[in-house]
Amino acid sequence: MDTDYWIAADKEHCWHPFTRQSEWADSEPLVLVDGEGVWLTDSEGRKYIDGNASIWTNIHGHKHPVINEAIKAQLDKVAHTSYLGFSNPRASELAEKLCGYFAKDTLNRVFFSDDGSTAVECAVKMAIQYRFQTGAPERTEFIAFDQAYHGDTMGAASLGGVGAFFDRFKKFGFPVTHLSGLGELITLNKDQIAKTAAVIIEPLVQGVNQIRPWPEGMLAEIRRWCDEHQVHLILDEVMTGFGRTGTMFACQREQVVPDFLCLAKGLTGGYLPLAATMVQSQVYDAFLGDADRAFYYGHSYTANQLGCAAALANLSIFDQEQTLLKLPEKVELLKGLLADLADRHPMIYEVRQCGMVVGVELRGANGKAFDVSPRVGEKICLLARDHGLLTRAILDTIVLLPPLSITADEIRQMCEALGSTLTDWTKKNLPSH
Structure with a gap:
C-alpha cells in the first residue's frame, strides 16, 4: 500500500470534519x-x-517516550474496562491528580467522558439537574458569549455563538442568551438572571473566534457576578488547559475557581480521546440520595484505562521537564x-x-x-x-x-x-x- 492507494481509498469512502467534501475530491491531501x-x-x-x-x-510532542511507555505498560495489563459499576487504578489516580491542582474542597470530583463536546455536555446537563434537585427548577437557561465555541454535540453546540455551526439546529438546543462581554452581563435584568442556571465562557481567550483574548480581569469579575447572583460558572478549558496560556489552567491566571471545569484535548498530551468535567463539592452533593437523583449519563469508553494512563504520563512530564x-x-x-x-x-x-x-x-x-x-x-x-x-x-x-x-x-x-x-x-x- 502507498500514498496513491490511501488517497484513493480516502476519497472513495471517508468523510472529513469541517470539510467541503465536493472540493476534497480535487485536492491533494497529505x-x-x-x-x-x-x-x-x-x-x-x-x-x-x-x-x-x-x-x-x-x-x-509526538512519540514522547514517557507517554509511549505508559501506554505500552497499560496494554500489558488491560486496554479498557467498563467504568459503569466498576473502578480502575488509572482513573482513580488521574482524578486525584486533577483535583490536586485546586484548593481542597473546591473542584474535588471528576466525571470522565470522551472529548471536549461531551465535557461541556456533562456540565450543562449537571447544571440543569442540579437546579431541579435544589428547589430552583425555573433556572434552566444559560448565558454564553458571541462567537464562542463549545463543541459540536447538540447541547454544547447550542451554547456556541458561531452561526455557521448551529443556526440550522437552534430550536433543538438549550435556551441560551449570547452576550458581547462583561458590560452586557452586569446589566442583565432580574427576570433574566432568575432563569439562569449558569454562565459558560472560554477563559482568557476565545479560540474559534480567530484567537481573541478577553480583557484582563474579566474572568474574575464574572466569578464575582456569578457569586452575587447564585449563578454557576462553567469554564470551557478544552483549548486553554494544560499550559497553553502559561499556567496549568487559564483560570489560575486570575485565581478563579469555577463550579464546573471542562477539560479535554491536551489531557492525554494529544494521544487518546479522554475528557473530564470537574465539579465543586456542593454540586456533587446535590446528586446524592435516592436513585432518581443520580446523573444518568455516560459513554462506553468513560475513564478508559489507556487514556487515563496516557493522561497521568502527560501530567508527570510537566514536573519532569x-x-x-x-x-x-x-x-x-x-x-x-x-x-x-x-x-x-x-x-x-x-x-x-x-x-x-x-x-x-x-x-x-x-x-x-x-x-x-x-x-x-x-x-x-x-x-x-x-x-x-x-x-x-x-x-x-x-x-x-x-x-x-x-x-x-x-x-x-x-x-x-x-x-x-x-x-x-x-x-x-x-x-x-
Missing part, C-alpha cells in the same frame, strides 16, 4: 504517517512543524518574532497572543478585510506546507498553537516558514508597487 517532537512526516517522507498541535491537542517554567521565555520569543514579522509583512493586520496561543490576522491593502469567498487564509495554510509548516486558518487568521515542547530554534523555524509563505503569496497575488 497522508501523515509519523511524528517525533513537534515534527510530522507524510507518506512521501516530507517533514513539517506541527503548527497547530494536531488540532490543539499535543502538548509535549519543568514545562511551565520554560514557557515564559518561549512566549516572549514568539511574541518578538511575530512583531518583527508584522513589521515586514503588510498583510499582517494584527497578532493576537495569549501565552502559546496565537492568531495572526491577515488583511489586504489599507487594513481592509479580504472577501470571504477567496478564502485567503486557507490558501496560505496550503502554501505553508511548501515551507514545512502545518496549521489551519480561522477565516483569514492563521493559528499558531504548537506543542509546548517546541524549542527556541523550532519557534524561529515556524515563524520563518510563515514569513516565507506570506512573501510567496504576496508575489503571486498582490500587484507590485
